[in-house]
Amino acid sequence: MGRLKEMNLAANVSERRARIRHALIYVFLLATMFLALVSTCALFGVRFNVSESLPGLIYIVTSDNSSPVVEFCPVGSFAELSKERGYRRRGICPDGASPMLKPIVAHAGDTVEVSAHGIAINGTLLHNTAPRTTDSRGRTLTPWRFGKYGVAPGFVWVASQYNPLSFDSRYYGPILVSQIRHHLRPL
Numbered sequence: 001m002g003r004l005k006e007m008n009l010a011a012n013v014s015e016r017r018a019r020i021r022h023a024l025i026y027v028f029l030l031a032t033m034f035l036a037l038v039s040t041c042a043l044f045g046v047r048f049n050v051s052e053s054l055p056g057l058i059y060i061v062t063s064d065n066s067s068p069v070v071e072f073c074p075v076g077s078f079a080e081l082s083k084e085r086g087y088r089r090r091g092i093c094p095d096g097a098s099p100m101l102k103p104i105v106a107h108a109g110d111t112v113e114v115s116a117h118g119i120a121i122n123g124t125l126l127h128n129t130a131p132r133t134t135d136s137r138g139r140t141l142t143p144w145r146f147g148k149y150g151v152a153p154g155f156v157w158v159a160s161q162y163n164p165l166s167f168d169s170r171y172y173g174p175i176l177v178s179q180i181r182h183h184l185r186p187l
Contacts, residue, residue, distance in 0.1 A: 050089070051087075051101060052163045053101065053168065054101055054103070055186075056187070059184040070102060070156075070181075071099045071100070071181045071183075072099055072175060073100075074093070074172070099181055100158075102166070103158060103159065104158055105126060105158065105169070107156055108151050108153040110122055110157075112174075113147070114131075114146050116131070117130055118170070121157075126161050129161060129164075130164065132164070135165070144171060156175060156177060157174050
């Protein structure tokens with residue numbers, strides 16, 4: 001009887017190992033297919049919005065430069081801060097993090113006023129743009145210096161009116177047009 005019990009135990013262990021091996025292969029294949037799908041989508045201009053700064057999940061790269069939504073790689077101290085705090089995931093920007101997707105709210109020639117009430121463009125206050133003193137995890141945020149600014153050629157301001165917690169020009173001011181990788185439109 002003892003020998004039969006040992007054989008059954010060995011068969012069960014072998015069966016469990018085979019199931020685990022098959023499960024790992026299945027997970028590996030699914031992950032590979034997912035990465036291939038995401039890479040193919042990126043190659044064809046499909047962008048997945050995983051931030052809460054914009055509504056919608058899928059955006060498409062467009063050649064229409066008047067499209068107000070842009071994908072850009074931040075630079076300087078705010079790029080470091082956004083990466084360090086996890087506002088951006090790992091990605092293709094020079095700092096190793098993902099690009100940001102934001103709507104352009106002001107172009108060269110516009111007047112921007114930053115105040116405790118938010119960002120006003122040419123005298124019109126934008127909804128949900130009041131700067132906060134802390135982020136959603138209670139970490140300190142420093143708003144862009146309050147005042148009026150003329151938008152210079154080669155610069156734009158980006159801000160989300162969709163999410164009042166968005167990390168955008170209310171904290172880092174204007175961005176260079178040269179930082180923009182693509183204009184996007186929602187699918």
